[in-house]
Structure formats: C-alpha cells, structure tokens
Amino acid sequence: MLLILLGVLVLHLIILILLLISTSVNAWTVSSQRTLDLWYSCLYGGGYHCSPASNEDWIQAVQALMVLSVLFCLLSLIFFLCQLFTLVKGGRFYFTAVFQIFASLFVMCGAIIYTVMSPDREAGAEFGYAYILAWVAFPLCLVSGLIYIVLRKRE
Incomplete structure (x- = not known):
C-alpha cells in the first residue's frame, strides 16, 4: 500500500x-522570429524584445484557466496529504479527486481555447513545448483524479 501511495504522490508532483x-x-507558439506565451510576446529580430501579451478576452481566459489548474492541483495535493493523516480507515479521497478533476478540466478548456483562438497559426508558427505539456498534463491529471476516487485508505 505504501508503494501505491508513493506512486500516486509522485504522479501528482509530476503533474x-x-x-x-x-x-x-x-513557448506556447514558436516561429523562427518570435515566441508567444500566455504572458509575453517576444521578437528575435535585431535583439530580443518582449512585450506583454495582448489584452484580448480569449488570452485572459486561457491565463485564468491555467492559473486555476495550477492552484487546484496544488490544493488537491495539500488535501491529499491532509486526508492521508486524518481520513478514517477505509475512507476514499473524494475531496482530493474532485479538485484534481477540476484541474484537468481547467487545463483542457484553456488548451482548447488557445488552439481555436491562437492568431499566429496562419503565419507558419507551430505550437511550442509548453502547449504540448499542457495537453500531456490533462490526461495525467484526469487519471490521477480517477485514481483518487478508487483509492482507499488502509492501515
């Protein structure tokens, strides 16, 4: 049982x-001359110049959803550690699971909005590794939440 708990904890930390x-x-969108992020847009021509991301509603929605996903994932980790020591024998980690599933839904919604609304896709830019990491974190976060639903506390 200790190895299962340790495995779930390591998975949660990776997420x-x-x-x-x-x-x-x-590195959400990368081209040969510039990179776009949720927070900054940086140009490489004649030096490295960064400016704040646009004030459009869709980028602010993605920013909020990604920050919420980090917060909910962190809160679910804290709740898991608290429940690990206070939950009665045989109890399930429902509270932790709900927060983890919410975190996965926030990541998914943020990545979908960025995919649909990203304006630089027509200019030959590609999605960067940060965007890909967000999509990798989504199923891992969802699976982790489902594991917490199934997981019972034992002696």
Missing part, C-alpha cells in the same frame, strides 16, 4: 511540475 512549466514558460 504539478508540468502545469507550472506550461503556465510560466514562453
């Missing part, structure tokens, strides 16, 4: 790291 990287790194 949290993936979400932190995908939310903060400047």
Whole structure:
C-alpha cells in the first residue's frame, strides 16, 4: 500500500511540475522570429524584445484557466496529504479527486481555447513545448483524479 501511495504522490508532483512549466514558460507558439506565451510576446529580430501579451478576452481566459489548474492541483495535493493523516480507515479521497478533476478540466478548456483562438497559426508558427505539456498534463491529471476516487485508505 505504501508503494501505491508513493506512486500516486509522485504522479501528482509530476503533474504539478508540468502545469507550472506550461503556465510560466514562453513557448506556447514558436516561429523562427518570435515566441508567444500566455504572458509575453517576444521578437528575435535585431535583439530580443518582449512585450506583454495582448489584452484580448480569449488570452485572459486561457491565463485564468491555467492559473486555476495550477492552484487546484496544488490544493488537491495539500488535501491529499491532509486526508492521508486524518481520513478514517477505509475512507476514499473524494475531496482530493474532485479538485484534481477540476484541474484537468481547467487545463483542457484553456488548451482548447488557445488552439481555436491562437492568431499566429496562419503565419507558419507551430505550437511550442509548453502547449504540448499542457495537453500531456490533462490526461495525467484526469487519471490521477480517477485514481483518487478508487483509492482507499488502509492501515
């Protein structure tokens, strides 16, 4: 049982790291001359110049959803650790599971909005590794939430 709990904890930490990287790194859209992030748009021509991301509603929605996903994943980790020591024998980690599933839904919604609304897709730019990490974190987060639903506390 200890190995299962340790495995779930490591999976949760990996998901949290993936979400932190995908939310903060400047590589959601990458081209030969510029990179776009949720927070900055950087140009490479004649130096490295960064400006804040646009004030459009869709980018602010993606920013909010990604920040919420990180917060919900962190809160579910805290709730898991608290429930690990306070939950009665045979109890399930429902509260942790709900927060983890919400985090996965926030990541999915943010990535979908970015996919649909990203304006630089027509200019030959490609999605960067931070965008891909967000999509990798989504199923891992969902599976982790489902594992928490099934997981029971034992002695």
